[in-house]
Amino acid sequence: MIEIISYQEVKGRDKEIAKKEFEKLLEKIKREYRCEVLSVEEDWEEKEGFHTFVAELRVYFDTFLDYIKYSINYAADVDVLEPPKLTLDPEEFGEALVYIVDFFERFYKTYDVAFSMQTQDKIEIDIEKYKEGIYDEEDIYNFEEEGLIRVKAVFEGYGLSEEEVVKRMLFSLKDNIIVNKVITKELEREEPYKDVGFYGLIGVEMLCRPIDVIEIAYKFIPVVISIESKKIEISCLELQDIGNELGGAIFELSHAAVMRGIQ
Known part of the structure; x- marks a missing residue:
């Protein structure tokens, strides 16, 4: 079981409307999850002219997937209390990755906003070396012993x-x-890729932390992603970082979508 403290906030210029939306939000969360309302604070921001309502919640999740759904759907600011360490099998972690990829893919298609990727033309890479593989199985085993997962x-x-x-x-x-x-595998080039030099699939085998896999899932939207390690261990702090990372990603993309609509 995962236990967190979560903070939910609603702002509005009209106090009654903001309060009503705030109460609806809390009722929705209480219907969907086992939770306790620990405190509620109300504030008037005179300079900005906003009424703010903030709730401190204690929320419990039976599965990692439930925690991921909450973090995404409620753009949660979370503090994880339990467990000290979460151990998952590849199937459990994979279910969460599928949900993340599906959610962000639909978001991108709906609002036409996505994270931009950095590029650097002068970087030198021996592609043939990467095609053969850089590390042997003993190296990979040692990386996994250090807490990295094979993806x-x-x-x-x-x-x-x-x-x-x-x-x-x-x-x-x-x-x-x-x-x-x-x-790599080149695919048949049709519109809008007919005139590009290369269009196809890029398969990457990597070793990284669980939070890095989460970031890859929502930023890169892979066609396929699989976990090759037999178990995934996530510390309490990393579990917290994962929740806040996803909440922050949704906030950033939502803001970009709103600003695009204004322009």
Whole structure:
């Protein structure tokens, strides 16, 4: 079981409307999850002209997937109380990844906003070396003993050339993600990819922390993602970071979607 403290906030210029929306939000959360309302605070921000209502909630989850759904759907600011360490099998972790990919893919298609990826043209990468694999099984075993998980993901990509697409993908990944192997498969080029140099699938085998896999899922929207490690261990602090990372991602994208609508 996962136990958290969560803070939910509603702001509005009209006090009664804000209060009503705040109460509706709390009732919805209480219907969907086992939770306790620990405190409620009301504030008047005179300078901005907003009435603010904040609730401190204690929420319980039976599964990791439930925790992920809450973090995404309620853009939650969370403090994790229990457990000290969460141990998951690949299927449990994989279910959460599928939910994340599906949610953010639908969000991108609906609002036409997504995270931009960094690029660096001058980076030198030996693609043939990555196709063969950088590390042997003993190295990979040692990485897993250090708490990293083995992940295989397939992405769709296009660009001037195979090399340019692979370089862009590898550079976009965080430095602490260890990439072992990259393979590509060119697909038949139809519109809108008919005139690009390369269009196809990029398979990446990597070793990384659970929170890095979560970030890859919502930023890159892989076509396929699978966990090769036999178990996934997530500390209390990392579990908290995962929830806040997802809540922050939703907030950032929602703000971008609103600003796009205003322009």
